[in-house]
Every structure is written in C-alpha cells, then in structure tokens.
Amino acid sequence: MGLVRSTMFPCRRTPTATTANMGRSFEEDPLTLAIAPPPDETPEQRQAREFAEAEAKKVSDEIDEQIRKEKEGDRRKKKPVKLLLLGQSESGKTATLKNFQLTYARREWSEERASWRAVIQLNLVRNVNLILDHLTHEMSGSQSPDGNNSDESAEDIVPVRRTAKTLPPLRFKEKHRLLKLRLGPLGGVQTDLEQKLGAASTEVKNTPASSAAPFDLVQNRRALQEFSINSHNGWKTALDKFRAARPIRAENGNGSLQKLKQDEDDISEVLASCKDDIKAIWDDPMVREMLTRRKIRIEDAPGFFLNETERIASRNYQPTDDDVIRARLRTLGVQEYRFIFDHGQTVGQEWRLYDVGGTRSSRPTWYPYFDDVDAIIFLAPISPFDEKLAEDRRVNRLEDSYLLWRSVVSCKLLARTQIILFLNKCDLLQAKLQRGVRIRDSVPSFGDRKNDLPTATRYFQQHFKEISKQHSPAPRPFYMYLTSVIDTRSTAVTLGAVEESILREHLRHADLIF
Known part of the structure; x- marks a missing residue:
C-alpha cells in the first residue's frame, strides 16, 4: 500500500x-x-x-x-463486404438482391416473405386493370388507355411485333361487358394498395430528357453527395409497414396497425370473390387477340401473376419464394440492405448490398456509392432489344444499357473495383426469338446471323466485352454471366461463383491474402 x-x-x-x-x-x-x-x-x-x-x-x-x-476486437473484426447493384430500371437489380437473401440469409428471408403478400396482390390487380383499361378503350373505339395513338403509352407492358392493319374488328359480347362490371372493384383495390405501399408502388412516367449516365456530367462531388441520402419511400420502407402489422391482434389496442391488418383481409376477400372472373378475362380468346393487336405482352413484364390467379386470389394466400422473387416494387433512391450470411463460404460475414433506382433521373444518386465498394454487379437485360425506356420513349433499352455500361467501366473511381456483368432475362429473350421476333429488325449490326439464343447471347457478350476492353482505365478481369434472375435455382449457382470471386478480391484488398 x-x-x-x-x-x-x-x-x-x-x-x-x-x-x-x-x-x-x-x-x-x-x-x-x-x-x-x-x-x-x-x-x-x-x-x-x-x-x-x-x-x-x-x-x-x-x-x-x-x-x-x-x-x-474492432481491429480484428471483419470488414463488411459492400456490393453495389447497378442497371437500368426493370433490369433485375432487386430480384438479384432477393436471390442473395434467399440463398445466404434464410432466416431473414423467412421473416420477411409474408410481407410481400400485399405487393404480389397489387401486381395481380394491376395486371387485371391494365386489361380492363385496354378493353374499355377497344370497345369504345379508342386507340390506347390514355387516349392517344401511341403503341407504347401504357405502363407495365411489353410491345410485340406490329400486326396487319386490315384485320376485321373484334366483336365483343355481353359477357365481356359483364366481366368489366364485376371486376370494377379492383380499381379501388389498386388505389388502396398503392396508398398503403407508398411511392414505390407507382411506376415511372415520362421524365425530362437526360443522359444515360448523368453522374458523368457533374464534376462537383459534394453536390452529388446531396443526392445520396437513402430513400425512405422505397420497397424496404413499404414492406416494413406490413411486417409491423402481421403479429397484431384485436385485443392489443393498436388501432392503426389493426386497421392495416383488417384492410389486408378485406383486400383478400375482394380478390377471392373476383377470382373466377379474373381467370375468365385472362383466358378469353378475344381478350388475348385484343392484347396481341395492341402489341401488349403483360406476361413478359415484371410483376406478372395472372397465371397464378388460383393461388393468389384466395383468402389464405401466403407467398412462395418464387412469388417474392417475381414481385415488382420499384426502388427509389438508394436502398441499403445489411445481413449476415448464414450459408456459403462467408458464414458470419456481414454483407451490405445497395439497390438503386435505375431510371435516368435516379442515376445521379449512384456516384457517392462508387467509393469504397468491393464489387459491382451490373445488370443488362438483353431481351428488350426492341423496346423503349419507360422514362423516355425515344431511347432503345439495349442502347441505353450499352451507354450506361460504358460510363461505369470508364469511371476512374471504379478502376480498381471488381465489376461483374449479368446479361439478364435470357428466358424472355428465348421466348421472344421463338415467337419469330428478329433481332436485326431492331439491331441492324446483328446482320444475317442466325436468329437463335446461342447466337444472340454470343453477339451481346462480345459487344459488352469490347466496350469494357476499350473504355476501362486499366486492364481488369472480366466476369460475365448469362442469367434469368427469377429462376432461383440457376441464380443460386451463379451467386456461388460470384460470392467466391468477390470474397477473394475483398480479402486481397484487406491485405489478408497476397
């Protein structure tokens, strides 16, 4: 002492x-x-x-x-793996993120799956209401739901080849009028669901003209940072409302959440009462002919569930894994998703995935996330070679992907970042080619090549590879996969290879391997 x-x-x-x-x-x-x-x-x-x-x-x-x-402990703690998902709107970014969660974070996936019920119901209702809109205007002699003659004015549609203009007029019957009448309540259901889910439930309309990569045009990084705040109206926020409502019981006194749960039940009741009519209007040959003449392919658009009406339009419907992967809810801003892998080679490792809005007006928000990211998965859908951007009907979707890909690979900030390319929607490309759609009609440089899937994918692969080779600031490994991210089994295999390559680069940058 x-x-x-x-x-x-x-x-x-x-x-x-x-x-x-x-x-x-x-x-x-x-x-x-x-x-x-x-x-x-x-x-x-x-x-x-x-x-x-x-x-x-x-x-x-x-x-x-x-x-x-x-x-x-902090010094030894594993640095989280940061993965950025880029691509135009409806390229499959959110579906890829959901595949990561399904494959590597099953517990969180199971907890969240039921929350997608309202989104899937909204997707189904919108499928039906789109048909009703076209049916109404066809029966009244209008050219399109918004009253103009544009073939591509409706949202959530995929155009098909033009048909002859000399076809005889369609002759609708009394049953079509009755179907319209009985399915009328679905308009109110769509409005209610969109209000509850928020801004993410609405689809993009035409926006002011902008470049494919607006982040190239702004030199002041501080200015860009002002746009990098994570959105609070995206699909994650929308789902949180329904996740909170699931466990609510009548006796707990929480009025707002109890009302939300009651509203869910009411919507399920309306859908169940309309189930037979939904199936009838989708299976009707004259309705199918009308959609074909109007160059509409709902089945190729994200969030298509009309073939699953029997399951989904039921009072006790619960989403399956495939339903959740296919569900469409627009991403706004930049959404950060964190989870700990419970499967794969990186068990216990934290991954942070960033899902971004893909419209041209959303792309300035990307740049601040280029810094300190381990890898980028760039999704380029190759099936819409004959389609236009939803936000700018003057721009071909494939050409937009080319321009966006060139800007990403040429970005000096990403010179040392691993970039992985998913040429996505190969399933839709194959279906389109089997229907006889010719690539050369929309892509003249395709020339006289054979109009089949292997030839088409080789052509697109080579084009993206050449862009990377010509515009990358420095030589880099080139990883490319042909994908259909709504196919959970094949995507799981692809993600296994992606996980391994990303992990190796992540450890190398962390100086843990040499």
Whole structure:
C-alpha cells in the first residue's frame, strides 16, 4: 500500500533552483496540494483511504483492459463486404438482391416473405386493370388507355411485333361487358394498395430528357453527395409497414396497425370473390387477340401473376419464394440492405448490398456509392432489344444499357473495383426469338446471323466485352454471366461463383491474402 501512496503523493522536499526560478515550489503545485492527504489524518483514515485508492485503481485498470480488448476486437473484426447493384430500371437489380437473401440469409428471408403478400396482390390487380383499361378503350373505339395513338403509352407492358392493319374488328359480347362490371372493384383495390405501399408502388412516367449516365456530367462531388441520402419511400420502407402489422391482434389496442391488418383481409376477400372472373378475362380468346393487336405482352413484364390467379386470389394466400422473387416494387433512391450470411463460404460475414433506382433521373444518386465498394454487379437485360425506356420513349433499352455500361467501366473511381456483368432475362429473350421476333429488325449490326439464343447471347457478350476492353482505365478481369434472375435455382449457382470471386478480391484488398 505504501507503493501506491509514494506514487500518488510524493514526499515534500526543498524547492530546487529550477522550481524556484519558476516562481512556485513543487509543494505549492495546485494538483499536488489537491490530492495530498489531510495533515491531521489518523492511521485508521489513512488505511481506509489507501484501500479506496487501491480499489479505484483496480477498477480503472479493468476499464483500461476492456477498452484495449474492444479496440483489438474492432481491429480484428471483419470488414463488411459492400456490393453495389447497378442497371437500368426493370433490369433485375432487386430480384438479384432477393436471390442473395434467399440463398445466404434464410432466416431473414423467412421473416420477411409474408410481407410481400400485399405487393404480389397489387401486381395481380394491376395486371387485371391494365386489361380492363385496354378493353374499355377497344370497345369504345379508342386507340390506347390514355387516349392517344401511341403503341407504347401504357405502363407495365411489353410491345410485340406490329400486326396487319386490315384485320376485321373484334366483336365483343355481353359477357365481356359483364366481366368489366364485376371486376370494377379492383380499381379501388389498386388505389388502396398503392396508398398503403407508398411511392414505390407507382411506376415511372415520362421524365425530362437526360443522359444515360448523368453522374458523368457533374464534376462537383459534394453536390452529388446531396443526392445520396437513402430513400425512405422505397420497397424496404413499404414492406416494413406490413411486417409491423402481421403479429397484431384485436385485443392489443393498436388501432392503426389493426386497421392495416383488417384492410389486408378485406383486400383478400375482394380478390377471392373476383377470382373466377379474373381467370375468365385472362383466358378469353378475344381478350388475348385484343392484347396481341395492341402489341401488349403483360406476361413478359415484371410483376406478372395472372397465371397464378388460383393461388393468389384466395383468402389464405401466403407467398412462395418464387412469388417474392417475381414481385415488382420499384426502388427509389438508394436502398441499403445489411445481413449476415448464414450459408456459403462467408458464414458470419456481414454483407451490405445497395439497390438503386435505375431510371435516368435516379442515376445521379449512384456516384457517392462508387467509393469504397468491393464489387459491382451490373445488370443488362438483353431481351428488350426492341423496346423503349419507360422514362423516355425515344431511347432503345439495349442502347441505353450499352451507354450506361460504358460510363461505369470508364469511371476512374471504379478502376480498381471488381465489376461483374449479368446479361439478364435470357428466358424472355428465348421466348421472344421463338415467337419469330428478329433481332436485326431492331439491331441492324446483328446482320444475317442466325436468329437463335446461342447466337444472340454470343453477339451481346462480345459487344459488352469490347466496350469494357476499350473504355476501362486499366486492364481488369472480366466476369460475365448469362442469367434469368427469377429462376432461383440457376441464380443460386451463379451467386456461388460470384460470392467466391468477390470474397477473394475483398480479402486481397484487406491485405489478408497476397
């Protein structure tokens, strides 16, 4: 105990020349005087004081040791893997993110799956209402749902080849009028669901003209940072409302969440009562002919569920894994998704995936996320070679992907970032080619090549590869996969290869392997 005392309370001594020259003696130092023991301290008081000092030092040492261990733990803690998903709107970014979660974070996936019920119901209702809109205008003699003659004015549609204009007029019957009447309540259901899900449930309309990569045009990075705030109206926020409502019971007194749960039940009841009519209008040959003449292919658009009406339009419907992967809910801004892998080679590793809005007006928000990202998965859908952007009907979707890909690979900030290319929607490309759609009619450079899937994919692969080779600031490995991200089994295999390559680069950058 004497050691503690001699350490904390030095003996009084005669001032040295140094302290005297400073104008104050050592014993007059304020700190020394403050911590010095009382001059009239008794032996019992001194013993109690020294015991308290020893206990305080012990506690202080324990705190210091805990801080040291925490700092050491933080130093050794695995740095999260950061993955950015890029591509134009409806390229499959969110579906890819959902595949990651399904494959590597099953617990969180299971907890969230039921929340997609309202989104899938909305997708089904919108499928039906789109048919009703066209049916109404066809029966009244209008050219399109918005009253103009544009073949591509309706949202959520995929155009097909033009048909001859000399076809005889369609002759609708009384049953079509009755179907319209009985399915009328679905208009209100769509409005209710869109209001509950928020802005993410609405689809993009025409927007002011902008470049394929507006982040190339802005030099001031600070200005771009102002646009990088994560959206609070995206699909994650929309789902949170329904995740909160699932466990609510009537007796808990939470009025707003209980009402949301009741509204869900009411919507399911309306859908169930309309199930037979939904199936009837989709299976009707004259309705199918009308859609063909109007160059509409709902079945090729995201969020198509009419073939699953029997399951979905039921009172006790619960989403399947495939339903959730196919569900369409637009991403707004930049959405960060964090989860710990519970499968694969990186069990226990935190991954942070960033899902972005893909419309041209959303792309300025991307740039701040280019920094400190381990890898980018760029999704380029190759089936819409004959389609236009929803936000700008003058721009071919494939050409937009080419321009966007060139801007990403040429970005100097991404010169050392691993970029993986998914040529997506190969299933839709194959279906389109089997229907006789010719690539060369929309892509003249395709020439006289054979109009089949292997030839087409080789052509598109080579084109994207050449862009990367010509515009990358420095040579880099080129990873490319042909994908159909709504196919969960094949995508799981692809993600296994992607996980391994991303992990290797991540560890190399972290100086853990050489």
